[in-house]
Amino acid sequence: MREVAIVAAGMTRFGELWGASLRDLFVEAALDALAGAGADRLDSLYVGNMAGGQFVGQEHLGPLVADHMGMTGVAATRVESACASSGVALRMAFMEVASGFSDLVLAGGVEKMTDGADVAEVLATASDQETEVYHGVTFPALYAMIARAHMQAHGTTEEDMAWVSVKSHRHGAANPKAQFPRQVTLEQVLGSAMVSEPLRMLHCSPVSDGAAAVLLCPLEQAKRYTDRPVQILGSGMATGSLALADRDDIASLDAVRESAKRAYAMAEVGPEDVDVAEVHDCFSIAEICCIEALGFADEGQGASCARTGETALGGRMPVNTSGGLKSKGHPVGATGVAQAVEVFEQLRGESGERQVEGARIGLTQNMGGSGASSVVHIFKGV
Amino acid sequence: MPSPRYWREIPSRYRLEATKCSSCGKVTFPARKVCPGCRSRELGKLRLSRSGRVVTCTVVHVPPGDFLMHAPYALAIVETPEGARLMVQVADCDPAAVAPGMEVALEFRCIRKEGHGGILCYGYKGVPTPPAGAEEPPLAAGNDAAAEKPQPAATGTPEASHA
Numbered sequence: 001m002r003e004v005a006i007v008a009a010g011m012t013r014f015g016e017l018w019g020a021s022l023r024d025l026f027v028e029a030a031l032d033a034l035a036g037a038g039a040d041r042l043d044s045l046y047v048g049n050m051a052g053g054q055f056v057g058q059e060h061l062g063p064l065v066a067d068h069m070g071m072t073g074v075a076a077t078r079v080e081s082a083c084a085s086s087g088v089a090l091r092m093a094f095m096e097v098a099s100g101f102s103d104l105v106l107a108g109g110v111e112k113m114t115d116g117a118d119v120a121e122v123l124a125t126a127s128d129q130e131t132e133v134y135h136g137v138t139f140p141a142l143y144a145m146i147a148r149a150h151m152q153a154h155g156t157t158e159e160d161m162a163w164v165s166v167k168s169h170r171h172g173a174a175n176p177k178a179q180f181p182r183q184v185t186l187e188q189v190l191g192s193a194m195v196s197e198p199l200r201m202l203h204c205s206p207v208s209d210g211a212a213a214v215l216l217c218p219l220e221q222a223k224r225y226t227d228r229p230v231q232i233l234g235s236g237m238a239t240g241s242l243a244l245a246d247r248d249d250i251a252s253l254d255a256v257r258e259s260a261k262r263a264y265a266m267a268e269v270g271p272e273d274v275d276v277a278e279v280h281d282c283f284s285i286a287e288i289c290c291i292e293a294l295g296f297a298d299e300g301q302g303a304s305c306a307r308t309g310e311t312a313l314g315g316r317m318p319v320n321t322s323g324g325l326k327s328k329g330h331p332v333g334a335t336g337v338a339q340a341v342e343v344f345e346q347l348r349g350e351s352g353e354r355q356v357e358g359a360r361i362g363l364t365q366n367m368g369g370s371g372a373s374s375v376v377h378i379f380k381g382v
Numbered sequence: 383m384p385s386p387r388y389w390r391e392i393p394s395r396y397r398l399e400a401t402k403c404s405s406c407g408k409v410t411f412p413a414r415k416v417c418p419g420c421r422s423r424e425l426g427k428l429r430l431s432r433s434g435r436v437v438t439c440t441v442v443h444v445p446p447g448d449f450l451m452h453a454p455y456a457l458a459i460v461e462t463p464e465g466a467r468l469m470v471q472v473a474d475c476d477p478a479a480v481a482p483g484m485e486v487a488l489e490f491r492c493i494r495k496e497g498h499g500g501i502l503c504y505g506y507k508g509v510p511t512p513p514a515g516a517e518e519p520p521l522a523a524g525n526d527a528a529a530e531k532p533q534p535a536a537t538g539t540p541e542a543s544h545a
Contacts, residue, residue, distance in 0.1 A: 250438050
């Protein structure tokens, strides 16, 4: 297997981007990545997208985006794993380059969520239609049930969860591409409208449009494109039961734990080696469960990390320096690659006010549904 | 939901049919072809008890379109005495009173109306079981509380009369 590097990254601003279509967004991010590497060709591309068919009535995204990038003819594949779609697209691109099948592959993701579709209903298709959606389940409801289980098992409080949102917005306030680049107070989070008890509006990531892309090649060819490549040390993916009721421990995201274990093993590093991480905080409780599953906090001990500043910039394990899904925005199919863009920039020392000093090893964790699919990547600046 | 799909799901929706693995004993709802515990294909049919205990729960304030008139409503994962877990709404009570550990009876109710034709879709909802010695269960603010009132009461919904 060949060593693989990311040599360039591109990303649109995240937000309600009414002036841009799905194809516009993808093309902007992809051309941004190609320009960053000075590359004018591709062997293939992967486009992560959860629900173009439902959000804008558009499927068959591979040829569409290749065509609009001016790359007609290139092999192009759409990848779907709900909100983990582009994390998995990155994994596919990594495998294609590592295997020696291709030398220059683009991994991107895009979602256009604000064109009028019923977003809650579209997102709910990532849960179990027969046993969950039938009874009126929404995604906030599923994560609220995970939150209740975590509170019951570990004594986690609403205030613990609110601190995660406060921390994310503090980071996101310094991210010019974030959908909500502004700080929120603990009181604002705890006083925001109830969505699904105990989760309030400011515990939930927003509805967003956006796209992100990274360009991969063999590490030994990386210097053709950049002086500061970022190597992908490991990739791990795992699945769990789609229906929340089928999990033995509802407060524990087992697919996240397993995907991390596989990525750590491949990268030959452990959680203590990671300097900066982007994790899938679709809801505040999700960040708490994910940092436990990734080994950044002991089981049941993730709740206090945002309050104590351990996961804040300057803390022992900075998490979601981009602002996370909460503040940066969550165009679901774009999120996994957008996380890689943040870590790519961190490991190149390009994150400005959000820079983690001396960051060398980075991690991204992207999950679909209520944690039924999870993909983890580990990166190293070289 | 197209009617063949609804018809296909009747064994689980109407009869709470689950499978019990003859190899490891795991009970899975709805019925499956392969045991998720041990991958055995030797599964026997089992009908679940009409009762259970709340494992975790929430109150939905922002519902999907089909449930707009139901909110706020309680959703819970309930474990039956056989060890199967299922997602249900918990009705006939103040949704905020639903909590982990609560005992519920599973009652056959109207769950939703689908499509322009308003096809009625049925299934089970949890209803709190009164603690020993208590009188009538409270009929205050629940979604189904208006079942016996002919006029559309503030807390009731058209669906409630079928519940």
